[in-house]
Amino acid sequence: MTAREHVTDAIVVGAGFAGLYQLIRLRDLGLDTVVLERAPQVGGTWYWNRYPGARCDITSLDYSYSFDAELQQEWEWSEKFATQPEILRYAEHVADRFDLNRDIRFGRAVTAARWEEQTQTWTVTVMPADRWGAPQDHSAGELYRAKYLILAVGNLSAAHLPDIAGIADFAGRSFHSAQWPEDGVDFTGRRVGIIGTGSTGIQIIPLVAEQAGHLTVFHRTPNFSLPAGNRPLHPEEVRERKADYPAYRERARHSFTGVPVPVPTRSVFEVTAQERERVFEEAWESGVYGALLASFTDLSTDADANELAAEFIRRKVRSLVEDPELAAVLEPRGNYFGTKRTCLDTGYYQTFNRPDTTLVDLRQEPLVRITRTGVATEGRHVELDDLIFATGFDAMTGSLLAIDPVGRGGLALSEAWREGPYTFLGLAAHDFPNMFFITGPGSPSVLSNMIVSIEQHVDWVTGFIERAERDGAPAMHPTEQAQREWMQTVHDEAAKTLYLHGNSWYLGANVPGKPRVFMPYVGGVGQYRDIAEREEADGYPNWERVA
Ligand code: NA7
Secondary structure (H helix, E strand, O other), rough: OOOOOEEOEEEEEOOHHHHHHHHHHHHOOOOEEEOOOOOOOOOHHHHHHOOOOOOOOOOOOOOOOOOOOOHHHHHHOOOOOOOOHHHHHHHHHHHHHHOHHHHHHOOEEEEEEEOOOOOOOEEEEEEEEEOOOOOOOOOOEEEEEOOOEEEOOOOOOOOOOOOOOOOOOOEEEEEEEEOOOOOOOOOOEEEEEEEEOOOOHHHHHHHHHHEOEEEEEEEEOOOOOOOOOEEOOHHHHHHHHHHHHHHHHHHOOOOOOOOOOOOOOOOHHHHHHHHHHHHHHHHHHHHHOOOHHHHHOOOOOOHHHHHHHHHHHHHHHHHHHOOHHHHHHOOOOOOOOOOOEEEEEEOOEEEEEEEEEEEEOOOOOOOEOOOOOEEOOHHHHHHOOEEEEEEOOOOOOHHHHHHEEOOHHEEEEEHOOOOOOOOOOOOOOOOOOEEEEOOOOOOOOOHHHHHHHHHHHHHHHHHHHHHHHHHOOOOOEEEEHHHHHHHHHHHHHHHOOHHHHHOOOOOOOOOOOOOOOOOOOOHHHHHHHHHHHHHHHHOOEEEEEOO
């Protein structure tokens, strides 16, 4: 391969919300920056996840950038929870408004990154991407070289297709939720099957049920889902929020999840059963991410307290699903409430009251194989025209390890992370100088309002680079000790909670063979921000120059 080479100061991988903001901030520093993006346009996860019903589970007035006062005043959200097309339009608006596209190379899949000891730069290999973002045409590769490499590749961007026997045999149409055709899919009159009832499946199911001739849901673990209570935004509430934005955003930055819900002060055991019910009911109705889990101090830490909330939700499911046998399948069990990301739905449970929707309980009749014409379980064969996989992601590490950067001494990230990810603050890794993660493992990002975390990480990394540039741009990485201690902190924070007991993608539990390590920092975005700011104020004591 004779590759063309481009030299810049910084390379950002990914043009989602993290990459876009990082480009803006690096331009502020006067650095020549290029963004490499495998999709044909900006948006990241909001470009790929175009399945029916795709929405954010954080309210639109929260899930938006705060860095520019005019931007947040001028943009108008239409609903409490924005749809994927609206969020994508917002990303496009930001790209236009700040003239970002001129520094973004679209349709480029990054296939490798290597630290060159001699020149103290990163060399990144890029191939043209196919319509799903995969590299193609290896003869047309390019090389990019820069002092700084920032991986803004997202946490939920490596689609996971389970290893089910016969998966390639299916002769009908099949779709993964995160690789949805750009022009949509018409299911009218068709026999559709869906595997996966996480946040994604729970959004897809009610809409496909409405359109399909018949929908069969292959259901394994029942998740906790709360009503989103979605609705158009009232002009008055928008006006109020916009007037209060500076103070509100500041509260969000120092809150636990990046959404400033009231901090609980009471144990669930301190109140009467009547009061408990009232508080749970209010949180259930609020449609605010994290509200029910944060309604008492001990729901995430005490198994008995958690069970009270879990049982409240099971009662709700029983009241929403008419057939008691179906309700029993759907009642969330097997994980503590909140240890997997709680789903928000619009009419999910009610969908199972439809005569044209069938629920197949894979715990009673395990899935045997996919055939040419449908899905076989131990109990039946379901004939299908279309099959949807809402089976999630190789989360948090999947898209980083797909690039598998090679750092000092030829050390590959996959080797350094053989037993699970090691980072300092989720922002950088020892032996990978001048390379940064935005929302990396070890940061609170996936437990938070992602945009609040993204802005914090990008600002921090920008501050770090600004200081490095002032100091003559030395190659820096976090010390091995700091990294070890941070991962211990991440584990210790999780061990105070019930999170370690959930079979979640936070733990890598959804991908066979993945190291079972709890990856996000659960101490909250406010506490995390304090730690990161102290590191900066103290002059980065946990970093060292590479020799
Ligand atoms: P999730 O939450 O990882 O859900 C994946 C779903 O797919 C879940 O119901 C799984 O069941 C199911 N699954 C996966 N493999 C299989 C097999 N082999 N057989 C049957 N069922 C299977 O992914 P989502 O896309 O819904 O959500 C990811 C995040 O995106 C979400 O947390 C939000 O933050 C946004 P299981 O639970 O493993 O029994």
